[in-house]
Amino acid sequence: MEKRVVFQSRILPYLLLAPQIVVTLVFFIWPASQAVFQSVLQEDAFGLSTTFVGLENFEVLFTDSHYLSSFYVTVFFSTSVAVVAIACGLFLAVQADRVIHGATAYKTLLIWPYAVAPAVAGVLFLFLFNPNLGLFVFALRSLGYNWNHALNGEQAMSLVIVAAAWRQISYNFLFFLAGLQSIPKSLIEAAAIDGAQPVRRFWTIIFPMLTPTTFFLLIMNMVYAFFDTFAIIHQVTMGGPGGATNIMVYKVYRDGFVGLDLGGSAAQSVVLMIIVIGFTVIQFRYVERKVHY
Amino acid sequence: MNFKQTAIFAAAAALVAGTASSASAVTEIQWWHAQAGALGERVNAIADNFNRSQEIYKVVPVFKGSYSETMTAGIAAFRAGKAPHILMVFEVGTGTMMAAKGAVIPVYKLMADTGVPFDPKAYLPAVTGYYSTPDGKMLSMPFASSTPVLWYNKDAFVKAGLDPNKPPKTWPEVAEYAKKLVAAGSNCGFSTAWFTWTQLENFSAWHNVPFGTKANGLGGFDTEYVFNGPLQVKHIQQLADWQKDKTFVYGGRDNLGNPKFISGECPIYVESSAGYGSFKAGAKFAFGASTLPYWPDVQGAPQNTIIGGNSLWVMSGHSKVENKGVAEFFRFLSLPLIQAYWHAYTGYVPITTGAYEEMKNVKFYNDYPGRDIPIMELSGKPTTENSMGLRFGYFAQARDFIYEEIENIFAGKKTAKQGLDDAVTRGNALLRKFEKEQK
Numbered sequence A: 001m002e003k004r005v006v007f008q009s010r011i012l013p014y015l016l017l018a019p020q021i022v023v024t025l026v027f028f029i030w031p032a033s034q035a036v037f038q039s040v041l042q043e044d045a046f047g048l049s050t051t052f053v054g055l056e057n058f059e060v061l062f063t064d065s066h067y068l069s070s071f072y073v074t075v076f077f078s079t080s081v082a083v084v085a086i087a088c089g090l091f092l093a094v095q096a097d098r099v100i101h102g103a104t105a106y107k108t109l110l111i112w113p114y115a116v117a118p119a120v121a122g123v124l125f126l127f128l129f130n131p132n133l134g135l136f137v138f139a140l141r142s143l144g145y146n147w148n149h150a151l152n153g154e155q156a157m158s159l160v161i162v163a164a165a166w167r168q169i170s171y172n173f174l175f176f177l178a179g180l181q182s183i184p185k186s187l188i189e190a191a192a193i194d195g196a197q198p199v200r201r202f203w204t205i206i207f208p209m210l211t212p213t214t215f216f217l218l219i220m221n222m223v224y225a226f227f228d229t230f231a232i233i234h235q236v237t238m239g240g241p242g243g244a245t246n247i248m249v250y251k252v253y254r255d256g257f258v259g260l261d262l263g264g265s266a267a268q269s270v271v272l273m274i275i276v277i278g279f280t281v282i283q284f285r286y287v288e289r290k291v292h293y
Numbered sequence B: 001m002n003f004k005q006t007a008i009f010a011a012a013a014a015l016v017a018g019t020a021s022s023a024s025a026v027t028e029i030q031w032w033h034a035q036a037g038a039l040g041e042r043v044n045a046i047a048d049n050f051n052r053s054q055e056i057y058k059v060v061p062v063f064k065g066s067y068s069e070t071m072t073a074g075i076a077a078f079r080a081g082k083a084p085h086i087l088m089v090f091e092v093g094t095g096t097m098m099a100a101k102g103a104v105i106p107v108y109k110l111m112a113d114t115g116v117p118f119d120p121k122a123y124l125p126a127v128t129g130y131y132s133t134p135d136g137k138m139l140s141m142p143f144a145s146s147t148p149v150l151w152y153n154k155d156a157f158v159k160a161g162l163d164p165n166k167p168p169k170t171w172p173e174v175a176e177y178a179k180k181l182v183a184a185g186s187n188c189g190f191s192t193a194w195f196t197w198t199q200l201e202n203f204s205a206w207h208n209v210p211f212g213t214k215a216n217g218l219g220g221f222d223t224e225y226v227f228n229g230p231l232q233v234k235h236i237q238q239l240a241d242w243q244k245d246k247t248f249v250y251g252g253r254d255n256l257g258n259p260k261f262i263s264g265e266c267p268i269y270v271e272s273s274a275g276y277g278s279f280k281a282g283a284k285f286a287f288g289a290s291t292l293p294y295w296p297d298v299q300g301a302p303q304n305t306i307i308g309g310n311s312l313w314v315m316s317g318h319s320k321v322e323n324k325g326v327a328e329f330f331r332f333l334s335l336p337l338i339q340a341y342w343h344a345y346t347g348y349v350p351i352t353t354g355a356y357e358e359m360k361n362v363k364f365y366n367d368y369p370g371r372d373i374p375i376m377e378l379s380g381k382p383t384t385e386n387s388m389g390l391r392f393g394y395f396a397q398a399r400d401f402i403y404e405e406i407e408n409i410f411a412g413k414k415t416a417k418q419g420l421d422d423a424v425t426r427g428n429a430l431l432r433k434f435e436k437e438q439k
Helices: A012-038 A055-064 A065-098 A103-115 A120-129 A135-142 A153-181 A184-193 A200-227 A232-235 A248-258 A261-287 B003-016 B037-053 B067-079 B091-099 B107-114 B125-131 B154-159 B171-183 B197-205 B229-241 B260-261 B273-282 B320-332 B336-346 B353-361 B373-379 B394-411 B414-436
Strands: A041-043 A051-052 B029-035 B057-063 B087-089 B139-148 B148-153 B190-192 B269-271 B287-290 B306-314
Touching: A012 A261, A012 B190, A041 A261, A041 B037, A041 B139, A041 B414, A051 B087, A051 B139, A055 A065, A055 A261, A065 A103, A065 A153, A065 A200, A103 B091, A120 A135, A120 A232, A120 B190, A120 B287, A153 A200, A153 A232, A184 A200, A184 B037, A184 B394, A200 A248, A200 A261, A200 B229, A248 A261, A248 B067, A248 B394, A261 B273, B029 B037, B029 B067, B037 B057, B037 B336, B057 B171, B057 B320, B067 B087, B067 B306, B091 B107, B091 B394, B107 B273, B107 B320, B125 B139, B125 B373, B139 B320, B148 B154, B148 B197, B148 B273, B148 B373, B154 B171, B171 B190, B171 B229, B197 B229, B197 B269, B197 B394, B229 B394, B229 B414, B260 B273, B269 B273, B269 B287, B269 B414, B273 B287, B273 B353, B320 B336
Parallel strands: B029 B057, B029 B087, B190 B269
Antiparallel strands: A041 A051, B087 B306, B139 B306, B148 B269, B148 B287
């Protein structure tokens, strides 16, 4: 039975909504509109001379081969992070779901990395893989493999992917575990009685029932890799070598805060804003309705 | 530190131990800076001494984070009408600050307006040149200034059969030494920190070739980068080639390669003279310093090096009294005793000739050999158009571009010529944008 609340006063609902609206206006709409405004201006850092340049900042951006390469780097990075993190999260969730003894301990331990801040994760991996003093680097060298992500773009990229995905595995693990537990046991038992082996049971029953969760996680992981990995890049590679890991969020920071190129940096954030809006639309239209969590 | 040297610092303390009765209306001077840790404590000590030396002004040092963060904070504060009185800006920000007419007060003007005694000739030209107009008017007050020197591991030299008291002077010698060190079992011959600053900016000045046109940008906004000249290309290509037998190893951006020297992996290392502190603290071997290497076939080399570090900019929009306070503080900062204190404890060079003389008088360099190398590098010859300093808009971004291209060269994706050409093209686009904004 549905219950409907009817407000007596016409003002009260607006009053109740007001705090949320104020927060949204002050912390989201206002800065976002500032960014849009800034993106059509060419201005020196101090704001002493300001010229309206229309879409010139965007024009410069999209004719700059380094910006386009940053775009591809971002897409590759985000997709890889999402795939790696989802695959590992799913694998661990399936394994943890089958464990009977000490299951809580496993689960707790697997969730831990999520509590680690990206910056700390970055430092951690930097220490392991630092070309000058990293533990793994010495191990790899003794095996005859030369690790130097200060110069090797592929190595740098794999390092930041692993560092970024590592942290996200816990998040995916949580959702997958919840998803697995909501699959009726009777279904799996029936399949088992019919003689289906664990692998077959997984691909024909469990995985299809997890697709909504997987799709949801794909979006969440992409958003994470796009926007939350700044600290990892900053700590580990600073966008290098030769721009090999210069993802868009990092480029906005370098150009805006280090380079003081306000117009160009604002234009880049507007592009990022459009990408977020895109992700959000996909999530609301296709995911929210189908995911059970 | 011997007795005489100790006396200098005691004198510095005595000089400032004025009457400390609390004055009724103290004018506060905000000083935003970017010196963390031990350096930050020195900054506080200097401000403290100034505050105790008089009772009209109170300098309040505020640590604002990294150089970029401090500069961004200062700019944001200016835009909000709340600029600090003094803002510390790293040397690459000089072009941006200088162009901000109306936001800053040039030091020479501040001194003239407030009537505080100021003799521009008392300063080391190689230091102040970086922060002055081409005709010698000081725009900002140099604070922490360093210059690249060659550091070397004496123990490793001995092990490889090299004379630890004869460091290499030229690039061919560096290569020869490095090859011997590698042959003796080292994993790396030599490396360098702050690549763009040491191997292109200072390299150009040291060989008296231009890094940019118009006196490296000091002469106007219509400057262009020209660091893709034959000498720079030859040098970078040589470094790239030396990578093959580990004579040279790229250490990463900024000074990320410092552990290579401290751990003993790279026995020869080019780094700022201000690296002294961290080497002293971390290195478990005897080390020495020598002058920046040069190519002996280049006529007139070595010329002089240029500085890195930071200077203090006076922000506009404050009352006359406050400006006067800033000027008094700058006068105080230039006192030989204060400079000597700063120089002795940090590895940064003094900014006045008086302070340098003072250190020689107390035989500081006899006890600390090599600490005067940066001063000799900076002041060995009168500066030229190519060696006064650099002033480019968006220079921090240009350095990023240079790093990217250098990494492409060392990864073998581009030749030195291609990489430097590309860096110049990308840098020039920034310069044109900057020029456009200044109109």
